[in-house]
Each structure stands twice: as C-alpha cells, then as structure tokens.
Amino acid sequence: MSKPRSLSLAAYRALSWGVPKPTGHNTPPRPAGELLWIHVANAQRLRAVNDFCKRLQQSRPGLSILLTVPPDADLIRWADCDMELVPLPDEQTGAARGFLEHWQPDMGLWVGGGLMPNVITRAAERGIPMVLLEGENDVRVAFVGKWLPDINRYTFDCFRAIHVTSEDAARQIRRLGVPASKVALFPPLSISPTLHPWPEDELIETNHAFAGRPVWLAAWVDAKEFISVLSAHRQAMRMLPRLALILHVADMSEAAPLRKRLETMDLRCANWEDGDMIEDMTQVILASDPEALGLWYRVSPVTFMGSTLEPGIGGHDPIAAAALGSALIHGPDVSGHKALYDALDGVGAAREIRTATELGDTVVELLAPDLAANMALAGWQLVTESAPQVDTLIDMVQEHLDQHGAEHEGT
Known part of the structure; x- marks a missing residue:
C-alpha cells in the first residue's frame, strides 16, 4: 500500500534532486524471480545478516537476495560475507528512483540506522513492504533537507514494522509520532x-583413549604462538601432571616441523593425521585438519582460540567451539570477530589472557569441572538463544513476500 506524500517530503525531493553520480561499481543485472532487498548499515552486522540470508534461502528456495551497504562504504572492510555487496546510490531523488526501477525488489529489510529518506519513501510508494530491524533514531538526511520538520517521522512511518533492541530506541522513535503499534x-x-554431527563411535573411542585425563585444546595456533602455548602447557602440567594438550595448527604445513620441535623439548607427541594412537603417556596430540575440530571441541572442556595472542591475525570464529560445549580462552587480538568475542566475554563464556603465564594459569583454573561447565553453558545459551526469534523473522518475511506476490498477481 503506497503512502500519501507530505509537503515536507515533496520539498525534500525537490531540494535533493540531482543527476546520479557514477559509483565506480558495475551494477549487476536483476536476477529473475523473487528478490528480497536487505540493507546493512554497519559492517559489524554483516556476518549475522549473511547467516540469516542462508537460513532464509534454505526455507524459501529460489529466493534471490540483494545486499546493499551505505554509499560511502569501504568494501574492503565489508569482507565478512560470501554474497555480492552493492553500495546504495547517494541520497538523491533521481538516484533512489533509478535504484528501485532497476532492482524492483519484492520486499525490503533495513538493518540498523543511517536511514535514507529518498529510497525508503519511494519504496513505500511503490508498495514494497519494508521492515526495519535493529532500528535506531538515525536518519541520513541530505544537507539541503535538514530544516524540514517531519522527514524523520515520515521515513520511519514507511516501515510496516520496526524492530528495536532497546526500550530507549523504542521511546525515541515513538516520540517522532510513529504509531506505537509498529514498534x-x-x-x-x-x-x-x-554444526555437523560427529560419528558417535569415534567420539566414544577418543574419550576412552584419554581415560579420564584432563584435556585442553589450542585451536588455530599460529607459528608465532607455538612457544607460548607449549610453555603454558608445561606450566599447567606442574599442577596437572597427566594433562594432555590437543594442539591444532592454523597452517597444516607447520605440523611436521612442529613435531620435531616437540621431540627436542622432550614432549611425548602423537600426530593425529598420521594415525598415531593416543597413549597414557602422550602429552601433546598434534592436529591440523580443520574438519577434525568438530571432534576436538566436543572432547575438550577448555579451548584456547589461537591466532589471537600475537597481533596482526585477528583470530578465528569461536562460535562452533562455544556451541559444542567448550569454555573459551583467547588473546587480545580478536579484531576479526570482535563483536562475538565481546559477547562471549560479557556473559562469562570466555576469558581474555595476554601472556603464556596467564594462559597456563587459566587452563588450570578452568579445568575445575564446575567452572568449565558453567562457562560452556553460558556460551551455548548465547549462540543458540536467538534461534526461535530468527525462525519468527523468517516466517514474517515469507508472509510479506507471499502477500506482495498475491497483490502483484492481482494487479
């Protein structure tokens, strides 16, 4: 259903009229069939949106998704996605009209702030159902229209539903005059x-091989971290003499030379990829296959997420480790997945350390059964708690798409 124009909107469009500027990006052709347009305002939210897109397309085969980012986005920073990204055009009336005429989306989701009145209001006028997720009172009005009184309210009112993550955001948006029923x-x-299932017989056999010994995992360990991890293991063995370390290297080519180094350090090693057996006196189990982490996360109550202790790498995704029941330890450099590590730290599912000594002390502390179990539970709850809400959102999107398709067929 289209929206009536306001005088402020008419004035805003006249003032922000302009010839669309070349973006420097080639515009892909519109895919055939049903198209959902999702705009992501913040690079930190891209991975979660990408994950949502995959789940939605599994539920609705044949659905194409257009992911857009702000006009001035540096696409190098928006790399955490396996879908093509298209920058929105500048906040100009002609550019917004051209964007919608080219893509003709069947529905739009806007994630975050930076709302652009021209493209949002034109989408509403074309009868495109729009929903705002993680809404903020943040409208990106062109400079010429900043004095117009109700552009913000009119922009928000173009959404059929507005989802916010805090009561404060809800109050700010309602104060604009947006109906409370929408927010x-x-x-x-x-x-x-x-999570991929792991053969139950192999999991039982591996746990049996450890025969009740305390175990910890160091996953995705970079070559620069080898000495720190091994020093921490030696330190922890003073308190837990039967302690076993599963050492998973980030670079598979490092496995063979690392085994020689372990032998020179008088650490008894088994190479999992070579088929070595885990024996009662084995102190380090060397692994390099990323797929095998599904086994090791299940076996180890405590996991150090490597590639985080030395600067310059940014860490690896901790979500599988948390979901599979491991208490997490990490270094200070988690820039590649900062939001997720911050969330895990915040609920007590992960600990940050900065030195090999801190790592050894923390391993010993967390191997106390109750503590590791409580941390693992907190991590599992964090990464799984939103599943019902995501299912609700997928159902809502499908309902709007079905309704829009029925309206389109009836015209």
Whole structure:
C-alpha cells in the first residue's frame, strides 16, 4: 500500500534532486524471480545478516537476495560475507528512483540506522513492504533537507514494522509520532552455528583413549604462538601432571616441523593425521585438519582460540567451539570477530589472557569441572538463544513476500 506524500517530503525531493553520480561499481543485472532487498548499515552486522540470508534461502528456495551497504562504504572492510555487496546510490531523488526501477525488489529489510529518506519513501510508494530491524533514531538526511520538520517521522512511518533492541530506541522513535503499534522490542540478529554431527563411535573411542585425563585444546595456533602455548602447557602440567594438550595448527604445513620441535623439548607427541594412537603417556596430540575440530571441541572442556595472542591475525570464529560445549580462552587480538568475542566475554563464556603465564594459569583454573561447565553453558545459551526469534523473522518475511506476490498477481 503506497503512502500519501507530505509537503515536507515533496520539498525534500525537490531540494535533493540531482543527476546520479557514477559509483565506480558495475551494477549487476536483476536476477529473475523473487528478490528480497536487505540493507546493512554497519559492517559489524554483516556476518549475522549473511547467516540469516542462508537460513532464509534454505526455507524459501529460489529466493534471490540483494545486499546493499551505505554509499560511502569501504568494501574492503565489508569482507565478512560470501554474497555480492552493492553500495546504495547517494541520497538523491533521481538516484533512489533509478535504484528501485532497476532492482524492483519484492520486499525490503533495513538493518540498523543511517536511514535514507529518498529510497525508503519511494519504496513505500511503490508498495514494497519494508521492515526495519535493529532500528535506531538515525536518519541520513541530505544537507539541503535538514530544516524540514517531519522527514524523520515520515521515513520511519514507511516501515510496516520496526524492530528495536532497546526500550530507549523504542521511546525515541515513538516520540517522532510513529504509531506505537509498529514498534516492538526484538533481539538483534545473531549467528546460528552450523554444526555437523560427529560419528558417535569415534567420539566414544577418543574419550576412552584419554581415560579420564584432563584435556585442553589450542585451536588455530599460529607459528608465532607455538612457544607460548607449549610453555603454558608445561606450566599447567606442574599442577596437572597427566594433562594432555590437543594442539591444532592454523597452517597444516607447520605440523611436521612442529613435531620435531616437540621431540627436542622432550614432549611425548602423537600426530593425529598420521594415525598415531593416543597413549597414557602422550602429552601433546598434534592436529591440523580443520574438519577434525568438530571432534576436538566436543572432547575438550577448555579451548584456547589461537591466532589471537600475537597481533596482526585477528583470530578465528569461536562460535562452533562455544556451541559444542567448550569454555573459551583467547588473546587480545580478536579484531576479526570482535563483536562475538565481546559477547562471549560479557556473559562469562570466555576469558581474555595476554601472556603464556596467564594462559597456563587459566587452563588450570578452568579445568575445575564446575567452572568449565558453567562457562560452556553460558556460551551455548548465547549462540543458540536467538534461534526461535530468527525462525519468527523468517516466517514474517515469507508472509510479506507471499502477500506482495498475491497483490502483484492481482494487479
């Protein structure tokens, strides 16, 4: 259903009229069939949106998704996605009209702030159902229109539903004059772990091989971290003499030379990929296959997420480890997945350390059964709590798409 124009909107469009500027990006052709347009305002939210897109397309085969980012986005920073990204055109009336005429989306989701009145109001006028997720009172009005009184309210009112993550955001949006019935609290999109089952017999056999010994895992360990991890293991063995370390290297080519180094350090080693057996006196189990982490996360109550202790790498995704029941330890450099590590730290599912000594002390502390179990539970709850809400959102999107398709067929 289209929206009536306001005088402020008419003035805003006249003042922000302009010839669309070349973007420097080639515009892909519109895919055939049903198209959902999702705009992501913040690079930190891209991975969660990407995960949502995968789940939605599994539920609705044949659906194409257009992901857009702000006009001035540096696409190098928006790399955490396996879908093509298209920058929105500048906040100009002609550019907004051209964007919608080219893509003709069947529905739009806007994630976050930075609302652009021209493209949002034109979408509403074309009868495109629009929903705002993680809404903020943040409208990106062109400079010429900043004095117009009700552009913000009119922009928000173009959405059929507005989801916010805090009551404060809800109050700010309602104060603009937006009907309260449109605004609802809803948790932010989060990443849902994709967990592959592991053969039960192998899991039982591996646990049996450790025969009740304390075990910890160091996953995705970079070559620069080898000495720190091994020093921490030696330190921890002073308190837990039967302690076993599963050492998973980030670079598979490092496995063979690392085994020689372990032998020179008088650490008894078994190479999992070579088929070595885990024996009662084995102190380090060397692994390099990323797929095998599905086994090791299940076996180890405590996991150090490597590639985080030395600067410059940014860490690896901790979501599978948390979902599979491991208490997490990490270093200070988690820039590649900062929001997720911050969330895990915040609920007590992860600990940050900065030195090998701190790592050894923390391993010993967390191997106390109750503590590791409580941390693991907190992590599992964090990464799985949003699943019902995501299902609700997928149902809502499908309902709007079905309704829009029925309206389109009837015209």
